[in-house]
Amino acid sequence: MTLPRAELSTAAERFGTPLYVYDAAELDAALARVRAAFGTARVFYAMKANPNLTLLRRMRAAGVGFECVSAGEIARAEHIGAKGDAVLVNGPAKSAEEYAAGARLGATFIVDRAEEVGLLPPRSKALVRVNPALAVSTHDHLATGAAGSKFGVTLEQAPGVLRALREAGHDARGLHVHIGSAIRNAADFSAAFARLMDLHPQTGDLEVLDVGGGWGVDADLAGIAREAQAAASVFGARLWVEPGRYLVARAGTLLTRVVGTKRTGRNFLLTDAGMTELLRPMLYGAQHPVTALWDGEAREKWDVAGPACESGDLLARDVPLPSPTPGDLLAIGEAGAYGASMSSTYLTRSRPAEALWDGSSWTLIRRRETPQEVWAAELQVVES
Ligand SMILES: Cc1ncc(COP(=O)(O)O)c(C=O)c1O
Known part of the structure; x- marks a missing residue:
């Protein structure tokens, strides 16, 4: 990951998550x-x-x-x-x-x-x-x-x-x-x-x-x-x-926030991004580097799981991470290629926003879709 950590937090605050950022x-x-x-x-x-x-x-x-x-x-x-x-x-x-x-x-x-x-x-x-x-x-x-x-x-x-x-x-x-x-x-x-x-x-x-x-x-x-x-x-x-x-791969990072955790024999770290934002792990078994943007010692391994109602909705498995708190930020690296372009509106999820870092400031280069935009092409034909 090439972007400074403080800038990643700023971008997440400003544009919300899930968010693709590019350097x-x-x-x-x-x-x-x-x-x-x-x-x-x-x-x-x-x-x-x-x-x-x-x-x-x-x-x-x-x-x-x-x-x-x-x-x-x-x-x-x-x-x-x-x-x-x-x-x-x-x-x-x-x-x-x-x-x-x-x-x-x-x-x-x-x-x-x-x-x-x-x-x-x-x-x-x-x-x-x-x-x-x-x-x-x-x-x-x-x-x-x-x-x-x-x-x-x-x-x-x-x-x-x-x-x-x-x-x-x-x-x-x-x-x-x-x-x-x-x-x-x-x-x-x-x-x-x-x-x-x-x-x-x-x-x-x-x-x-x-x-x-x-x-x-x-x-x-x-x-x-x-x-x-x-x-x-x-x-x-x-x-x-x-x-x-x-x-484009290395320039891109997917920022996602921790929603919570679940322990069921495996440690799940639940995030606000998943297969609808980054399909590659599910589609190809792709492995992306995962970096915690919070401090602490990595004492446990976590499966990073998205919010979709699909058991394959995992971004990474067995990632050593410090103990998380809801709201913490994770950076999924090498995500600039086939990340945003394969994102989908499955589950009427809005495709993520994208922002570009030019070395001194952020520019939003795609705003987050609204749910209304996701269903805009549906004609709502009702038989009377
Ligand atoms: C014909 C052709 N050229 C170029 C590419 C780009 O491949 P990559 O992104 O792996 O460089 C593809 C990817 O599918 C392709 O099919």
Whole structure:
């Protein structure tokens, strides 16, 4: 956690909890680390990690492009003025609306299956996503490049899809690979890139090699970058990358207050945030660092449990913490990616507020929803 403790308390007082807070300095530092490792590679932020418009605008100002996977994400890109080569449109089952919106922006489409050749708008710019059919060291639900995963075309199909795109009048710019998310092991990436390089005799040189994202927050970026650059140079291609998590995870912290405790053989620390604010522990068994913002010696271990009526609603297990009092603040770290963006209104809970720390002051960048906003789209049709 990079934010000063006193400032975290101030933010919780001012904006209430549950609250996502982001440290602008760490956002900038993460981008600087990516640029230092990947040199001249073009960086596209996978906005699914955190699509807050303030964060997107900061990235756009820093020259970052965007990878979008839904009509809503394309609309966000358009809303902040991103277009042309700054926008990628991806997804395994794109809708007619998504093709039209991508074409309007002059985006590059990432083709995920052969049938897309006939679905793309005329004269589209396109990359072909390849599934390298590799087992990857991450949670099953986070692996996208395994044989049997729904993403991409097979290694055998890829050269034919590139050819078909060209024959259909599209601008087939190159290949794309993304093997999964939260991957720490550089060897997983090099194995995938090696399988792509094997395709060079069939594809010839390409304009672009896009190696996706998927880097865990403590991944060896320099090692991954070296392998990626080597693969790009085999194709004589410009390297593109699409990090999501890496750019925002560490900068974000979820602040939650202790509601109370319960001892039933296990020690439960009940908090005002849970699966509706941070789904990752429940969805992927993700482990986030938990820090008590109150003093004392950690004598017991606690299961941090949210307020939802779901037994899986746990943010962390067996965390050593000092004895808590209702109202104490907990900081759930590395929560900037897939935290706020996966928060939900299940149980008619209002999605949390978000605030940005710029080193000297807080700015609210998303206010907490009201219950009325949560049900606003319901038409309340009553049969008489
Ligand atoms: C095609 C593609 N690119 C980039 C990303 C970003 O992944 P990460 O946030 O792990 O860097 C994803 C995530 O699912 C993806 O599917």
